[in-house]
Amino acid sequence: MNHPYRIGGPGQIVELGESLIAKRKNNVGRVLEQRWVFGGVCPATDQDFLTHIPDKTTATLLPLIIRHVDQGA
Template identity: 50%
Template structure:
């Protein structure tokens, strides 16, 4: 596992952050022009990095088609935020560490990252597991929230999951 100190050293500025993300396959190293199917090159203009097609001169954000697209946070800070989220650190801790002035930004990113990880887990869990001699552990949870334990019960999803204790394969299904 990479330490926070190693990540900070590798992502001191925007350019090194891009190289770090590409080196770890978080963002694409190649991008093809949708107009003329040419391989696009990275260009830097006014400290902004973009994909540019040398044939038709189309430009596209370097972070297009990634979860990082359209973020107003500085890229090295965003990488820190994702790292803190992955360690399950509190939003208050993250707010203090990245010196963000907006609690809303941290909350929205934590929500976005949680949703994204749910979609990834759900898509990875499309395989059938089990069989003769396999042990599968299955559990269910209902996700709902009532303020102060009062009020109407909101219709909320049940999530059923199972994991093969030997291979680590799993499935998740949600039902309303």
């Protein structure tokens, strides 16, 4: 994903989180491929981002935070 802006800023709070996405119909049948996503939102400006990640390690998440969140946040 290519974002032309960074969320947050001086004095603004940015909420970050990750989630595992997988789908099974009525909890029956085979388990499909699971995907991790990571995102953030700045409630003050209503800006956000969401991206697919291969894992939840610090080495994966830290560069995404630096790329998408303003350091003043």
